Amino acid sequence: MTRAVLALILALAAAPLAAEEAAPAERAEDGRGLMEEGARLFFRGLMSELDPALDELEGMAGEIGPAVRDFAREMGPALAELLERVEDWSAYHPPEMLPNGDIILRRKEERAPPPPEEEEDAAPPGPVEL
Numbered sequence: 724m725t726r727a728v729l730a731l732i733l734a735l736a737a738a739p740l741a742a743e744e745a746a747p748a749e750r751a752e753d754g755r756g757l758m759e760e761g762a763r764l765f766f767r768g769l770m771s772e773l774d775p776a777l778d779e780l781e782g783m784a785g786e787i788g789p790a791v792r793d794f795a796r797e798m799g800p801a802l803a804e805l806l807e808r809v810e811d812w813s814a815y816h817p818p819e820m821l822p823n824g825d826i827i828l829r830r831k832e833e834r835a836p837p838p839p840e841e842e843e844d845a846a847p848p849g850p851v852e853l
Contacts, residue, residue, distance in 0.1 A: 809815070809828075816829040 814831055816831055818826050818828055820826050
């Protein structure tokens with residue numbers, strides 16, 4: 724009988740140890756599953772929040788589209804001519820609107836290169852006395 728009790732005690736004591744060894748593997752799989760589920764829920768919520776804004780943007784693009792096409796048709800040739808005439812955009816100030824509604828582009832003032840500095844060690848012109 725003592726052997727049976729001893730075997731029962733050892734079996735009961737070994738069961739928690741076996742459970743502790745298996746738990747980290749289960750936790751790792753469970754943790755990965757929870758992370759995946761959390762990410763899935765996050766993106767699903769994000770999409771549900773963005774859907775109305777994207778629908779509104781699509782509707783606005785549909786309303787503005789014809790006006791943009793008309794603008795491109797009317798102003799396209801003038802903009803192409805302007806692009807051909809201006810070689811370097813960095814040589815101009817940003818566009819300015821005058822009180823009468825005209826838009827002008829002012830050319831930046833060209834800076835003259837600084838005069839070359841004379842070297843102090845340079846020999847004076849003329850013959851050198853020794």
